[in-house]
Amino acid sequence: MAKQYISLQGKLYLSPIVAGVAGAARHVGNAPDFEIELDGDVIEHQESTTGQRTTDFMMTRTRSVNFKGTLEEASKENIAYILNGQATSIAGGTVTAKNLGTVAVGQEVALGGYNVSNVVIKDSTATPVVVDASKYKVDAAFGTVTISDVTGLTMPLTADFTAGTASVTTINDQDSKEYELTFRGINTVDNSKVEVKLWRTKKDASATFPLIHEELGSYEISGMALSDAEKGSDSSLGLFGRVVQIAAPV
Incomplete structure (x- = not known):
């Protein structure tokens, strides 16, 4: 059986969600790292019959999906996203x-x-x-x-x-907006494609914005995926998002 390894490169996109609908996808530029993290609040039960107090039952009470990564492109849209601000301009x-x-x-x-x-x-x-x-x-x-x-x-x-004229971005005076987050990548092991989607995401309110750099500036982002109950009823979509693996052409 052929071994299946993975080594991904790709592009990250944000689509603003307005009235529950994801708008046009915007490529955020080079992102040297990005990952999603699954978490859950687990209830464990210990039996009291053997004298060993072993765990005989476990139930996941809540589930969550978080994300974090690094952006390198300092576009006005990215800066507004990082700083929870609004991008405008001076005429x-x-x-x-x-x-x-x-x-x-x-x-x-x-x-x-x-x-x-x-x-x-x-x-x-x-x-x-x-x-x-x-x-x-x-x-x-x-x-x-x-x-x-x-x-x-x-x-x-x-x-x-x-x-x-000049571009202006306000600092931390906007609530984090909802975005559909999409990663479209290539598995460099076999040239197959991978798409990861999180239906609804909100960036954390906290952020660090370095102002002095010895090398190229980079900006860490993190946040949470929110569930979408309507998509959760479809097994091919899922509550939080999905991973699609697309085989390379033969």
Whole structure:
């Protein structure tokens, strides 16, 4: 009889569930590891007739399926999933006479926009003085200005600039959403295919999001599969999900 070994590689997908229906599947990018874990709350009974108090009956009271893995792609959708946040964007646009307050030499002041351009700094005299560009430094990406000379300037300073677009993800202000989770992989031993589906999953509310890396960033995820009673009545589907093994073409 031929031995059956397995060594899997593959892709992980998330499909948002809205009103009980799984939407379009989104590939989450490279996932170097992913696994599911089965657990249960077991009741054991010990007999009292032999003097050995052996276990003579066992019943599984509850069943659960958990998952955990690692994501490497820092797309805005993945970051929103990891941080329990909402992905939006800043449109940008022209800003006129933004009040920067009283600014000291060496102080870095945020303009309130990102990817800024056309920056003009003025003071607050009756006829505003335009500050020479040699007297301040602009960090265009982060939208900050550092003033190096305030001699003769009347505070507060103001700024005119054009802000660019930027992606935004809020942090931990959304409940974990439900997703159908799908793994589609190849068994590199014999080139057969394997599909694993968990019908309903919710990521754990807790998460770690490293901000400083020595190598490529990676993000650990974990969560629970919820049961689907309607699918559980079909033996080919199952309460939590299923594994489908697809033979390689002959």
